[in-house]
Amino acid sequence: MSVPFSDKTAQIVGLALEVKGRSLWDDARRRLFRNRAAVVSIVILGAIALAAVFGPFFLAYSFDAQNYDIVSCAPDWWPDHSVLCNAGGSHWFGTDNIGRDLLVRTLYGARVSLAVGLIATLVSLVIGVTYGATAGYLGGRIDELMMRFVDVLYSIPYIFLVIILMVIFNRNFFLLFVAIGAVEWLTMARIVRGQTLSIKQKEFIEAARAGGVGPVGIIARHIIPNVFGPVIVYVTLTVPASILAESFLSFLGLGIQEPLTSWGVLISEGAAQMETAPWMLIFPAAFMAVTLFCFNFIGDGLRDALDPKDR
Amino acid sequence: MTGPILEVSNLNVIFSTPDGDVHAVKDASFAINESECLGVVGESGSGKSQLFMATIGLLSANGKASGSVKYRGQEILNISQPRLNKLRGSKITMIFQDPLTSLTPHMTTGAQIIEALRVHSGLPRDEAEKRAIEVLELVRIPEARRRMKQFPHELSGGMRQRVMIAMATACGPDLLIADEPTTALDVTVQAQILEIMRDLKVELKTAIVMVSHDMGVIAGVADRVAVMRHGEIVESGPVDDIFYKPRADYTKMLLDSMPRLDRPDRAGHAHVPALKNDKPLLEVEDLTVHFPVRGAGLFAKSRPLRAVDGVSFTLREGETLGIVGESGCGKSTLARAVLRLLPKTQGTVVWMTRDLSQISAGDQRRLRKELQIVFQDPLASLDPRMTIGESIAEPLKTLQTELSRDEIKRRVRKIMEQVGLEPGWINRYPHEFSGGQNQRVGIARAMIVEPKLVICDEAVSALDVSIQAQIIDLIVKLQTDFGMSMIFISHDLSVVRQISHRVMVLYLGRVVEFADRETIYKDAQHPYTKALISAVPIPDPKLERAKKRLKLSGDLPSPLDTRAQLNFLKSRLIDNADAEQYRPKLVEVAPGHLVAEHDPI
Numbered sequence: 001m002s003v004p005f006s007d008k009t010a011q012i013v014g015l016a017l018e019v020k021g022r023s024l025w026d027d028a029r030r031r032l033f034r035n036r037a038a039v040v041s042i043v044i045l046g047a048i049a050l051a052a053v054f055g056p057f058f059l060a061y062s063f064d065a066q067n068y069d070i071v072s073c074a075p076d077w078w079p080d081h082s083v084l085c086n087a088g089g090s091h092w093f094g095t096d097n098i099g100r101d102l103l104v105r106t107l108y109g110a111r112v113s114l115a116v117g118l119i120a121t122l123v124s125l126v127i128g129v130t131y132g133a134t135a136g137y138l139g140g141r142i143d144e145l146m147m148r149f150v151d152v153l154y155s156i157p158y159i160f161l162v163i164i165l166m167v168i169f170n171r172n173f174f175l176l177f178v179a180i181g182a183v184e185w186l187t188m189a190r191i192v193r194g195q196t197l198s199i200k201q202k203e204f205i206e207a208a209r210a211g212g213v214g215p216v217g218i219i220a221r222h223i224i225p226n227v228f229g230p231v232i233v234y235v236t237l238t239v240p241a242s243i244l245a246e247s248f249l250s251f252l253g254l255g256i257q258e259p260l261t262s263w264g265v266l267i268s269e270g271a272a273q274m275e276t277a278p279w280m281l282i283f284p285a286a287f288m289a290v291t292l293f294c295f296n297f298i299g300d301g302l303r304d305a306l307d308p309k310d311r
Numbered sequence: 312m313t314g315p316i317l318e319v320s321n322l323n324v325i326f327s328t329p330d331g332d333v334h335a336v337k338d339a340s341f342a343i344n345e346s347e348c349l350g351v352v353g354e355s356g357s358g359k360s361q362l363f364m365a366t367i368g369l370l371s372a373n374g375k376a377s378g379s380v381k382y383r384g385q386e387i388l389n390i391s392q393p394r395l396n397k398l399r400g401s402k403i404t405m406i407f408q409d410p411l412t413s414l415t416p417h418m419t420t421g422a423q424i425i426e427a428l429r430v431h432s433g434l435p436r437d438e439a440e441k442r443a444i445e446v447l448e449l450v451r452i453p454e455a456r457r458r459m460k461q462f463p464h465e466l467s468g469g470m471r472q473r474v475m476i477a478m479a480t481a482c483g484p485d486l487l488i489a490d491e492p493t494t495a496l497d498v499t500v501q502a503q504i505l506e507i508m509r510d511l512k513v514e515l516k517t518a519i520v521m522v523s524h525d526m527g528v529i530a531g532v533a534d535r536v537a538v539m540r541h542g543e544i545v546e547s548g549p550v551d552d553i554f555y556k557p558r559a560d561y562t563k564m565l566l567d568s569m570p571r572l573d574r575p576d577r578a579g580h581a582h583v584p585a586l587k588n589d590k591p592l593l594e595v596e597d598l599t600v601h602f603p604v605r606g607a608g609l610f611a612k613s614r615p616l617r618a619v620d621g622v623s624f625t626l627r628e629g630e631t632l633g634i635v636g637e638s639g640c641g642k643s644t645l646a647r648a649v650l651r652l653l654p655k656t657q658g659t660v661v662w663m664t665r666d667l668s669q670i671s672a673g674d675q676r677r678l679r680k681e682l683q684i685v686f687q688d689p690l691a692s693l694d695p696r697m698t699i700g701e702s703i704a705e706p707l708k709t710l711q712t713e714l715s716r717d718e719i720k721r722r723v724r725k726i727m728e729q730v731g732l733e734p735g736w737i738n739r740y741p742h743e744f745s746g747g748q749n750q751r752v753g754i755a756r757a758m759i760v761e762p763k764l765v766i767c768d769e770a771v772s773a774l775d776v777s778i779q780a781q782i783i784d785l786i787v788k789l790q791t792d793f794g795m796s797m798i799f800i801s802h803d804l805s806v807v808r809q810i811s812h813r814v815m816v817l818y819l820g821r822v823v824e825f826a827d828r829e830t831i832y833k834d835a836q837h838p839y840t841k842a843l844i845s846a847v848p849i850p851d852p853k854l855e856r857a858k859k860r861l862k863l864s865g866d867l868p869s870p871l872d873t874r875a876q877l878n879f880l881k882s883r884l885i886d887n888a889d890a891e892q893y894r895p896k897l898v899e900v901a902p903g904h905l906v907a908e909h910d911p912i
Binding site for chain 2: 214
């Protein structure tokens with residue numbers, strides 16, 4: 001609960017200068033930063049993102065440089081680390097089956113996976129929010145039509161859709177983003193529409209209409225800012241879902257192409273060598289698991305921060 | 312029996328919250344005797360509810376009570392739950408504000424009363440059933456046997472509250488605590504419930520605690536009164552002393568803030584401005600709004616719900632038209648249809664000689680500059696993500712796009728000053744303000760475009776009385792300064808009479824009486840108007856005791872039933888819920904005084 005300023009203090013402060021208001025976002029941020037799990041997650045996620053972007057510049061190896069002298073070498077500190085491998089210099093995460101440094105590849109994989117997650121989410125965010133808010137606000141027959149269209153798209157098995165797209169347009173880095181985003185926006189549209197329907201009933205929307213604001217203005221200024229709470233929570237769940245979708249496609253061999261890599265590709269390769277070279281699976285899998293964990297904790301924290309009443 | 316039934320001394324209640332401890336009740340002491348009614352008044356946040364929650368051990372987990380509460384000399388504060396449960400529900404019972412949430416939705420009303428009886432007095436089933444019918448008849452529920460088999464959602468609000476009272480009295484309690492029992496009800500229903508409580512006190516010798524924010528309600532039922540503020544009892548004494556010889560400044564202020572039906576123009580409060588001319592501004596002719604309501608079943612035909620059914624009036628420049636009616640009478644729908652926020656079914660709305668249904672969409676947007684509305688719930692009518700400055704500026708930005716940003720800001724600051732807000736608060740958010748301050752923001756938003764007509768839809772109903780009085784004064788002052796016309800909608804006849812030049816009484820979508828503010832009170836002709844006037848509680852115990860009540864029996868009927876509108880003209884009734892009925896005509900009994908046809912009473 002916020003305590004309203006006592007009139008006296010407010011008057012004194014108000015005379016001096018315009019008081020900066022404490023918006024609901026400010027409140028939410030304060031609550032989020034009190035949530036320990038969410039803060040730790042943000043720090044870890046930030047560290048992974050920074051390492052993914054800048055890490056490769058500081059490493060001695062290139063992500064596609066092969067060295068056949070040190071094929072499938074265990075990391076330097078691994079219990080049965082072979083002395084022969086020392087010839088190739090130090091590899092903290094070991095090397096893969098064609099002698100590439102696994103640390104650099106994991107970081108490159110992080111770049112791709114995070115990029116897929118973020119861009120696909122952004123695509124779904126833009127389409128889903130606009131579409132859902134429009135359908136919900138206009139209501140009636142238009143809403144019915146727009147949402148039935150979503151239902152139809154829902155019923156198409158998306159893996160087949162992606163496979164067909166990949167076959168027609170060839171494997172393409174960019175297409176992957178679009179394909180995943182185009183699937184994720186459906187749920188987003190439904191969530192936003194539901195929220196819009198309830199916000200539409202509020203008096204402040206009627207007040208805006210009485211003030212002469214048109215439908216576009218109402219959607220942009222009143223509806224979208226107010227649905228942002230649930231949307232942002234859903235976004236933090238969409239990012240890991242997209243990362244998973246990408247790794248799933250890559251696992252099937254439909255995703256990123258060699259020599260470029262993603263966590264999905266690395267895990268797929270690692271899974272094949274699991275018995276002889278477990279580190280090839282452990283490191284990319286651990287990175288991905290930690291990332292997904294972090295997103296989920298952040299989502300949880302945001303949910304609690306944005307509507308503390310429902311807790 | 313000697314000695315008080317309940318004796319509370321030095322009771323303190325402290326809640327620990329993340330923002331620190333809140334001292335909700337401070338050193339409260341009082342006593343209640345047999346067949347006595349103690350009225351507890353206070354505004355929201357005064358701790359009046361928590362005081363009694365603590366008394367019967369129903370505080371929420373973060374609350375702590377200390378002090379002493381004695382029931383017939385025996386300490387009951389902070390005793391174990393099982394011991395407390397023996398008292399609660401049988402010897403000490405409680406009625407809450409919202410009767411729907413206090414009844415279990417999946418059990419029939421009969422089963423709930425019987426359960427209470429069997430748990431507390433261990434009666435066998437058939438005797439408990441007999442007793443249940445007895446208590447339901449005691450609270451004047453018609454056809455009690457049939458009502459026993461109904462579920463709470465099948466009953467109206469007034470009926471549910473009666474069931475609650477029946478349940479509370481079933482085991483013959485010594486003390487009945489009623490926490491705002493009539494706040495959610497319409498005035499005519501409220502009058503019936505209060506009547507029942509008065510009778511219970513006499514017939515059963517039950518002591519009653521009546522917690523309310525309404526001085527009028529307290530004046531009608533209480534023998535002694537305690538006034539609470541910020542968790543403290545600031546004054547207590549016999550009801551006549553409190554009302555006629557108040558000592559505490561706060562009590563005086565509360566009494567002064569109460570709008571009084573019998574005294575619309577009181578010293579120290581704003582008076583309605585005199586009319587300058589007779590020019591009609593708004594002419595509404597036979598306005599009708601029907602909502603199609605679909606019946607049950609797959610192929611059920613939809614029936615029209617006649618929310619507004621042929622309402623006509625004219626509004627002159629600078630005039631305030633008051634519209635009163637109980638819930639479901641179509642008063643809010645009428646306002647929205649006039650503003651064209653809702654589509655009308657029939658009729659014409661002429662604004663300054665222009666028919667509003669004939670003009671283009673663009674013109675209509677421009678007309679919004681002249682017609683504005685203030686809503687009931689101050690917080691809900693402001694976008695929580697916008698600063699109050701942005702909210703106030705919004706109509707200006709959309710309706711007068713030629714203005715520069717600096718000019719808009721200058722006007723926002725000016726209007727904020729005019730409605731009594733500090734201009735420095737321009738960047739703050741609605742949740743940082745109290746209800747009264749937010750309502751000032753709502754008023755500023757409506758007034759910034761300098762409209763010619765402002766519709767106030769229950770604009771003061773959600774506010775505490777002292778704030779309500781301030782907002783009414785502000786609205787009248789703004790009307791004097793700006794010279795706009797107003798349509799003031801409220802369920803509260805006293806407020807409407809204080810602020811309006813003429814008053815229209817609505818009943819189920821139709822006008823039953825229309826007259827100026829003096830005539831409507833002094834010479835009311837329609838039985839509904841009379842019932843409404845006699846139901847309004849007046850904060851004056853002697854008047855309340857002397858008042859002859861004209862009671863309507865039962866609750867408001869459903870507006871879906873076409874027979875309902877002929878409740879006061881039974882002689883013309885066709886007994887079929889779907890039939891087209893005769894529509895009572897308005898008769899001009901005196902110049903400017905219209906009364907709907909009705910059977911003589």
